[in-house]
Structure formats: structure tokens, C-alpha cells
Amino acid sequence: MRRLTIRFLIWLRSSSSLARWGLLALIVGIIVGFGAILFYWLLEQSTHWLLAGIGGYEPPAPYAEGNRSPSDSLPSWIVPLVVAAGGLVSGILVQRSAPEAAGHGTDAAIEAFHYREGRVRLQIVPVKVLASAITIGSGGSGGREGPTAQIAAGLGSFLAEIVRLRPADRRILLAAGMGAGIGAIFRAPLGGAVLAAEILYVHDFEAAVLFPAFLASIVAFAIYGSWFGWEPIFGSRPDLRFASAVELPAYAGLGLLCGLVGIVYAKTFYGVERGFRRLPLPAWLRPALGGLLTGLLGLAFPQALGTGYGWVQWLMDPANAAAISLGILLLLPFVKILATACSIGSGGSGGIFGPGVVIGAFVGVAWWRILTDLGVPGTPGVAPLVIIGMMALFGSIAHASLATMLMVAEMTGNLSLLAPAMLAVGIASLVVGNQTIYRNQVPRRADSPAFRLQYSFPLLRGLQVRDAKEAPPLVLRLGMPTAEALRQVESAGLSAAPVVDAQDRLVGIVFRERLREGVRLDERSVERGPTAHETEQLDDVFQRVIEQPSQWLPVVGEDGTLQGIVTPRGILAAYRRASRDAVRHLEWVTTEQVLLDVSVPSSSPSVGRALKDLRLPSDALVIAIRRGGTTLVPRGDTRIEAGDRLTILVKVASAERVREFFGDHQVVDEPS
DSSP, rough: OHHHHHHHHHHHHHHOOOHHHHHHHHHHHHHHHHHHHHHHHHHHIIOOOOOIIITOOOOOOGGGGGGOOOOOSOTTTHHHHHHHHHHHHHHHHHHHHHHSSBBBBHHHHHHHHHTTTTTOOTTHHHHHHHOOOOHHHTTTBBSSSHHHHHHHHHHHHHHHHHTTOHHHHHHHHHHHHHHHHHHTTTOOOHHHHHHHHHBBBSSSSGGGGHHHHHHHHHHHHHHHHHHHHHHHHOOOOTTOOOOOOOGGGHHHHHHHHHHHHHHHHHHHHHHHHHHHHSSSSSSSHHHHHHHHHHHHHHHHOOOGSSHHHHHHHHHSSSSHHHHOOOOHHHHHHHHHHHHHHHHHHOOOBBBSSHHHHHHHHHHHHHHHHHHHHHHTTTTOOHHHHHHHHHHHHHHTTTTTTHHHHHEEEEEEHOOHHHHHEEEEHHHHHHHHTTSSTTTOOBBGGSSSSSGGGHHSSSGGGGOHHHHOOOOOOOEETTTOOOOHHHEEEETTTTEEEEETTOBBBBEEEEHHHHHTTTOOOOOOTTTTTOOOOOTBBBBHHHHHHHHHSSSSSSEEEEBBBBEEEEEEHHHHHHHHHHHHHHHEEEEEEESSSEEEEEEEEOTTTOOOTTTTGSOOOOOOEEEEEEETEEEEEEOOTOBBOOTOOOEEEEEEEGGGHHHHHTTOOOOOOOOO
């Protein structure tokens, strides 16, 4: 049983199969689903006891969370004190326990992905849960997605630490957890999963995150929905639809406004944050001041308090939107921006996604009133403008256009507005440019420290472990006497050696220092670290190799047997060979085929010969020949010339033979 457990853990740490990622995503989804339930329950209780109980003000709620209408009376003078007290408690809790939990959590999760190898301290999770529930529940202007993202990222990182995943896998699990948490608490599993892959970059997309994020998000949503229900947050709205092309100018104008207000949102938020940091106050006291300012805003504009989702629901009704003066509607987006900057920018704990979509909704309502009062023909209804305003503003400033459109569509149970949303979001994104609300986003994968090594050696992406694998200088076996094992390790001048069982299956590695301590060579004394597989790409493996104290990784087969080792020297030798031969993998066509790009040197014996005479492997197909500035369609009588670049589709097993046909020293079979 112990041996099966060890083999399972090795498989879970090192396998690249979808089954392995499916299992990890399932575990993350379960953990995050229950974590989202706990956080939302605490948030409800905090709101009930603090803002409603002590402050005497009960904020409106969206359809799926009580469908509560706004109160007819304004908040009382007690509310600013309650919000300030919530900020004070949150500030003390965060600064004394986990300072990383301050501010909006999504950016912290993005930072962990790029700069911390996907590591988020587990201590942050309970601190973030309590601090965010207190900040938002007392009336602070913040969203629940940021805390949920950081909480879920922490849980995903914790699972990765338990299983001892390598940094690349830990980052993926962190992002998948983030997507699952956001997808669950917003009841938008598809949008949450896509957000996890999209929000990491300004102009790029982390495709490797999608599969585990999809599974984790739907599992977390299933658990969360089983507890709180399945209705979209703003209810199903089948009446919403895109009815006429005449409406498109109105949506285009909304996109322009949302882009401009989005820039104001980002600049105001970080400007206020810098202002709070310059104040001669201790860090734990600043959220109290931010809460007090938010509460004072809430006396005149109750829309500034809490998440604001209930106000969005209420303003989707044309009668309600028409009942508020245009002046107030024009002020609401900027009031919410300032309240969020004070609540979260001061060091309070909460998210900026939620306020972002609420600000976009307020822009949509104000735009509807302007168009309606002017009698502009083709003016859409207020609800479509509210929904598309949510998409356009935050989708553009967060550079997560696709995910935001999907999430808001799921939050309203309606996909029919995606066409005008694409127009509005596209225009808003053009206006925003490179401005972003998340400072830790990087432009592209190549700009991320997490992938710096990969992009420093671009050809490694097209090479596999089998291209760099070498025989281990020494292999030890379980049960070998310690003295003999130590003698062999020292004779070989090694710091560590792989250990196998009687069936040549890798058990782990043992270090020379451990042998000098006199430990027995059994399963308890063997280190079970990361491994590599022959078909893995070298750019992924290189990072793992240099992170190891031994500076090498064992290479194992599907059955767990030791196939060799991979070292930095072997990887660089494979890189030099690929650079010299100009042979590289372009992309994987299937798991069994590869597309090769082969450059023919002048010394190659294939030069001057016809394709039909080369005796290529039967499973190799020459697809194209690039010669000079033209591309030739190859025929049997096409002759190879020096400098030709051939694109060849071939099975993986025959790829090495194809390389030999076009190398400097290969022997080409004579035609019979």
C-alpha cells in the first residue's frame, strides 16, 4: 500500500496527462467551493450585524441574493462610524497577521503567479476571509471577487505545496483556483475560468490554465450553487435582446464613455492609494480613515456603500432609473470610484472587480438618461445599456474583455447582447490602451519572470527531454548497504544518485550527506522530488533542473522505470545541436506526430537529389519547400538544393531518422 501511495504521488507530481490535471482540478474545485460558501456566509452575517444592525442601513440586494429594494431613507450619521470601525478592525487584523491581505486580492494573486512561483502563504486565507467580510460588511466599497481570488489562489497554492508540485504546475493550480473562486461566487463558472487565463496579461492569454480552470470552476460552482441556489445574480432576463442595428451608435458611444471612465477609475484608485501611503499614520489606522470617508460619502450617496449590486438590479427598471435626477446619475460613477479608492486604496480588504462593473452600470444608466432626455432615435432600453456598461468598463481597464463579457452574460442569464457588447468593449479597449487597473499584469508571457528562461532559449520549446537525456553515472538500488552506496557515490564524485527498486522503477534520489549520516537505503530515506518524461518540452524541464540541489532530474517512463537523467549540460548541448542544424519542432499536431522545420546545409548529401530518391521513412511527408522568397509544392522529382527549408510531417518515433537525412554527416541511401 505504501509503495502504491508513493507511485501515485510521483505520478501526481510529474505526469503531464489530462487525468492528472483533472484530479488536481477536482480537488481545487471542492476546496474552493466550500471556501466560497464560508466567505459569502461571513459576508452576509457581517452585513447583517454591522451595516444593518448597528448602522441601521440595509443595502439593496440583487435578484439571487434577496431581491431587496433600496430604503426610502438615507443612511444615518452612525454609518460613517460603522464603516470606519470596520476599516480599523480590518487594518489591525491584516497588519498584525498577514500584510499581503491588504488591498484588492486579485492583483496579489497575479503577483504570486509572475513573481513568487505561484506561492501564496496559507495564513493569508483566513485573514483575507475575515478582513474582507468586515470591510465590505460594514459598508466599505469593495467587491467580493478580489478576496475570493486571493483566497482561492491561496488554497490552490496550498494544495500544490502538499503534493510538492513544481513551480510551473503550482502557477497553473493557483490560477485555476482563482478562476474557480470567482466563477463560484459570481455564479459565472465559464467567465471565471476564462478570467483566470486572461487577467494575467495585458495583451496575452495563459492557455495552459484553461483546462484545469474549467473543471475547478464548474466543481466549485456546483458546490456553491447547491448551497445558495442556481439563479444568476441579476436573475434571468430573456427579455433582453439586440433588436436593431440602429442601436449600435448608442452602444458605441457607451464604449467610448466607459473607456474614459475606466481610465479615471485606475488613475484615481492608485492616486488615492499613494496619498494614503504618504499620510503620517500607521498602516493599520489608514483603513479606518478610508472607511470614515466612504461612510461620509454614503450619507449623501448610499450607492457608495457595500458592493452596489442591489443598486444595479434596481436601476435596470426604467421607472427607477427615470426617478433619479440626471445630475445624481452623472455623479454616481465618480462617487463609486472615490468610495472604492478610499475603502480599498487605504489598505482595506476587498476587490475592485465588483465596483468596476457597478461603475460601468452607473455609466450605462447615465448614458440612457442622456439619450432619452434628448429623444435620440434608436436608444436601447436601460437594462441593455446597464449590462453592456458593466462589460465595457471593467473588461477594458482590466484587459479581460472576453472573460468579463462572459461573466456579465452569465450574471444576467442572457447571451443575446454579446454582439453590441463586442462593439462597446472593443471601443473601450481602444480608448484604454495599455492602461490597466492591475499593476502586476505584464504585457505578454515573454515579459513574465515566470517564463523568462523559456523565452531566453526559444528553441527549447521545440525540443524534448529525449533530445537531452543521458545515462546516469550511477544508479543505486534499495537495500544496498549504506557503506557500499556511499563508497560508490564518493568514487563517482556525485552529490546525489537515483535509487531504483528491483524492477528498475525510480524510488527517488539519495544525497551523499544522508549516506554519511548512516541512513539505510530504504524508501524512508529517499527524497521523492520532481521527475521528467521523455516527451516533455525542454523549456519546461530546464527550469525544474536548475531548481534542484542536485542540478539534474531523473527521467522516467510511463511505468515509472528510470530511463536516464537530464542535466543543464545535456540541455545546452541539445540546444546547440538544434541551433547548428536549424532543426526544430514547430508545433505538435497530435500526440504521435510532429511538424519539423529542416534547413538543408550545403554539405548535406541530400543536396542535388530528388525527393523520391531519399528513402525517407514511410510515415514522413514533405509538405512544403521554401527556397529563396518562394514556397514550392514538393513532388517526387523535386531536387533538394542547399539552403532549402523543408516542412515535414512525421511520427515522433521517426523524427530522429528524418533529421539524419538532412544533417551534415548522414548517409543517404542510394536509389535501387
